[in-house]
Amino acid sequence: xxxxxxxxxxxxxxxxxxxxxxxxxxxxxxxxxxxxxxxxxxxxxxxxxxxxxxxxxxxxxxxxxxxxxxxxxxxxxxxxxxxxxxxxxxxxxxxxxxxxxxxxxxxxxxxxxxxxxxxxxxxxxxxxxxxxxxxxxxxxxxxxxxxxxxxxxxxxxxxxxxxxxxxxxxxxxxxxxxxxxxxxxxxxxxxxxxxxxxxxxxxxxxxxxxxxxxxxxxxxxxxxxxxxxxxxxxxxxxxxxxxxxxxxxxxxxxxxxxxxxxxxxxxxxxxxxxxxxxxxxxxxxxxxxxxxxxxxxxxxxxxxxxxxxxxxxxxxxxxxxxxxxxxxxxxxxxxxxxxxxxxxxxxxxxxxxxxxxxxxxxxxxxxxxxxxxxxx
Numbered sequence: 001x002x003x004x005x006x007x008x009x010x011x012x013x014x015x016x017x018x019x020x021x022x023x024x025x026x027x028x029x030x031x032x033x034x035x036x037x038x039x040x041x042x043x044x045x046x047x048x049x050x051x052x053x054x055x056x057x058x059x060x061x062x063x064x065x066x067x068x069x070x071x072x073x074x075x076x077x078x079x080x081x082x083x084x085x086x087x088x089x090x091x092x093x094x095x096x097x098x099x100x101x102x103x104x105x106x107x108x109x110x111x112x113x114x115x116x117x118x119x120x121x122x123x124x125x126x127x128x129x130x131x132x133x134x135x136x137x138x139x140x141x142x143x144x145x146x147x148x149x150x151x152x153x154x155x156x157x158x159x160x161x162x163x164x165x166x167x168x169x170x171x172x173x174x175x176x177x178x179x180x181x182x183x184x185x186x187x188x189x190x191x192x193x194x195x196x197x198x199x200x201x202x203x204x205x206x207x208x209x210x211x212x213x214x215x216x217x218x219x220x221x222x223x224x225x226x227x228x229x230x231x232x233x234x235x236x237x238x239x240x241x242x243x244x245x246x247x248x249x250x251x252x253x254x255x256x257x258x259x260x261x262x263x264x265x266x267x268x269x270x271x272x273x274x275x276x277x278x279x280x281x282x283x284x285x286x287x288x289x290x291x292x293x294x295x296x297x298x299x300x301x302x303x304x305x306x307x308x309x310x311x312x313x314x315x316x317x318x319x320x321x322x323x324x325x326x327x328x329x330x331x332x333x334x335x336x337x338x339x340x341x342x343x344x345x346x347x348x349x350x351x352x353x354x355x356x357x358x359x360x361x362x363x364x365x366x367x368x369x370x371x372x373x374x375x376x
Contacts, residue, residue: 003119006111008340011323020334022362023353026310029194029277030354031222032264040263042138049252054243056081056230057258064230068189068213073206074236079357080231080242081258083250084224085190086112088214089233091242093152096184097122101151105319106137108161108310108341110188110300113154122151122161131312134301135162139173146181149163153178156188157201161341161348162310163303165195168202184238186212190219190229191306193274194281205232212238217261219307220277221270222354227254228261281307284351284359291363292349295370300349310338313345317373323347331365 005013061079065071074333082088089112097103099121105113107126117124125145129135133242142153153174157166166174171187171323178185187204192215195201216229233239263269285302290302297314319337326333338346353359 001119003115003151006109006334006340007116007259008317011336015327015334018334019332021332022358022365023334024357024359024362025308025335025348025350026353026357027348027350028219028224028352029222029307030280031224037260037263038210041259045255045259047255047354048256050258051094051199054252055239056077056147056253057262057310060258060262060265061230063262063267063270064215064273065234066201066267067193067265067270068205068208068215068232069200070203070213070232071191074214074232076207077236078232078239079154080235080239080246081253082217082229082231082242083213083227083257083370084247085188085216085229087246087250088216088229088242089113089154089186089188090116091112091245092184092186092212092214092233092238093154094230095116095122095241095245097151100149102147104153105152106155106159106182108135108159108343109154110156110160110168111341112117115185119174123149125150129159129162129164131310135164135310136169137164137166138168139177142174143177146177147185148181150181150183152184152186154186155364156190157193158191158303158305160188160191160306161308163191163306164307164356165198165305166201167198171202171207175204175211178210182210184210186214187355189213189215194278194307196282196285196303197304199290203232205234207235210238217264219352221264222277222352223261224263226257226261228257228335247259275283281351283361287347287359288351288363290300291367295367298370308350310341310343311349313347314370317345319344322369322373326366326369331369333362333369335362335366343356
């Protein structure tokens with residue numbers, strides 16, 4: 001098995017040293033600083049592992065269930081703390097999907113499942129979200145795509161990268177579809193809690209015996225550097241299989257990541273932090289909607305949730321070429337080309353990052369680059 005690089009990661013590697021002056025399309029909320037947590041940290045904390053549970057700090061797992069609305073439906077033993085949602089997805093896919101199995105995924109969507117499935121030797125079945133249909137997930141096509149060989153359905157909700165949002169009825173239908181063929185249903189919830197159009201959706205781990213919910217503190221709370229996420233599943237063997245695989249990879253959690261994440265998810269901190277993230281994100285989204293409307297030839301489906309969306313470039317502009325030109329002088333602005341999500345002719349726009357990303361400056365420079373492109 002060899003995992004091959006995906007275009008999204010490839011582009012990030014190519015541009016790591018670019019030092020942009022502005023970022024348009026930042027995918028997480030403004031990040032706190034360590035000083036925000038120092039008063040809650042014990043200076044005598046051992047830098048060994050937590051010495052309490054291989055699945056993660058018990059109080060952190062309690063908070064994970066609470067923020068997902070699962071305290072009454074799942075127990076802490078259903079939760080495994082992981083190195084971000086990426087590791088949670090990795091552990092589930094690698095332990096459940098075998099060569100020759102089918103995995104149903106959405107496109108555009110988070111590319112990790114496709115990369116891993118191809119490395120395993122599984123067959124990838126794609127269900128396409130259509131821009132003309134506001135990027136909604138076509139549940140009828142999901143139903144038509146499953147078979148007796150389907151081992152897993154992998155979805156992100158809110159969708160990464162379009163910001164579409166599935167409601168409770170939609171997820172119940174996905175459960176019905178998965179159950180009809182005995183498949184696992186994994187829903188990545190890294191943007192949950194940042195809904196602009198409707199309430200937070202129910203988490204599938206509380207709805208289905210083979211439901212897997214993954215998430216992290218990375219996006220909504222801006223704590224990506226902690227590398228702390230989770231997997232929630234009511235199937236005890238599935239969680240244990242994930243523990244076993246992690247033992248042979250990262251082995252144990254980052255104790256500082258666990259401890260700071262536990263502080264961040266305490267109710268008295270989590271509520272205000274999410275309120276701030278929603279308030280700032282909503283304000284930036286209003287700004288972004290107005291800006292897109294003012295750009296000739298540019299259009300987008302405004303995200304219903306999360307911090308990112310895909311915008312269609314004017315005809316004739318290649319997204320990779322445009323992103324590279326924008327990153328160079330005189331624009332010095334970073335954005336992700338749509339090719340990262342198999343959507344050529346699009347760019348990723350985002351409303352996260354706080355003041356440090358210089359969003360207004362970045363939008364001005366994208367406007368200038370679009371105008372200059374038309375004159376070249």
